[in-house]
Amino acid sequence: MLLYNSVIKIIILVMLYFALPLTAAPLINNGSEEASGLNLYTAKYSVLRGKKKYGRATRKLSKNNTSYSLSFNTSASIFFYSIDTSEISNFLWQDNKVALLSYKGKDSRTFKKDKHLQLNFDRNNQTLIAKMNGDISEQTLKDDVLDPLFVFEMLRLDALKNDGFSNVKQLHYTVYDTSGFKEFNFLNGGRVTIDTPLGELNCIKLSRIRKNSTRKTHIWLAIDYDYIPIMLLQEHKEEEVATLLISSIEKH
Structure with missing residues (x-):
């Protein structure tokens, strides 16, 4: 029973920390802003603790007639308990800038009521409808x-x-999530090389800073893959909770 409860806790923490925050951004032609469009791709990840796999995640950037969609889906399970999440963000790419249109997220767990969050960005009226x-x-x-x-x-x-x-040295972003407006702060840890299923990759390591918290989230952006996040490590009191690790990247 203790082992079962421990595994369930791992899965819940994985989905809380990795399902919503993580996004592999679209590839820009030749690593430059001066692009007529964004390159499309599908990235797949494994959810791990140590060397054991508990789930998987898929991120996909696609293009509609006039807009782009970024989706992220995760699934993790142990015994008869499972968690599945899905997210999609729709946006425009105009004059080498992003204009968000809408967001939709769903969190489904065994024995729990589904959670939903929808956002609409009304630029004309300067209103965010949640x-x-x-x-x-x-x-x-x-x-x-x-x-x-x-x-x-x-x-x-x-x-x-x-x-x-x-x-x-530091980066700051304002995010609207289930708790309202929130500040996301990141510390730049510099350039490092890490071993992945795609081989050794040169990366930038960023760490999210949380005030009054023992939780830490470290993100590695792959320089060789136009800064796609290829690994995340969630820590609690300096111990690993879970790791999200790239398994494949396919460009379209």
């Missing part, structure tokens, strides 16, 4: 606010613009 489990609220839309899926997208786009943050 619908969470049936409750609707309106907020003043800030120009730089991001949805829970797109925050790491902006990290990667900014890495491309700023030469991999070579002269940047």
Whole structure:
């Protein structure tokens, strides 16, 4: 029973820390902002603790007639307990800038009621409309606010613009999630090389800073893959909770 409860805790923490925040941003042609469009791709990940696999995740960037969609789906299970999440963020790419349109997220767990979050970005009226489990609220839309899926997208786009943050020590973003507006702060740990299923990759290591918390999230952006996040490590009191590790990247 203790082992079972421990594994369930791992799965829950994995989904909380990796399902919503993580986003592999779109590839920009030749690593430059001066692109007519964004390259499309599918990235797949394994959810691990130590060397044991508990689940998987898939991230896909696709293009509609006039807009882009970034989706992220995760699944983890042990015995008869499972957690599945799905997210999608729709946005425009205009004048080498992102304009968010909408976001939709769903969290499904055994023995729990599904959780839903929907966001609509009304630029004309400068309004952010949020619908969470049936409750609707309106907020003043800030120009730089991001949805829970797109925050790491902006990290990667900014890495491309700023030469991999070579002269940047800290990064700050405003995100609207289930608890409202929230500040995401990252510390630049510099360039490192790590071993992955894709081989040894040169990366930038970023760490999310949380005030008054023993939790830490470390993100590695692959320089050789235009700064796609290829690994995340979640820690609690300096011990590994779970790791999200790239298994494949396919460009379209």
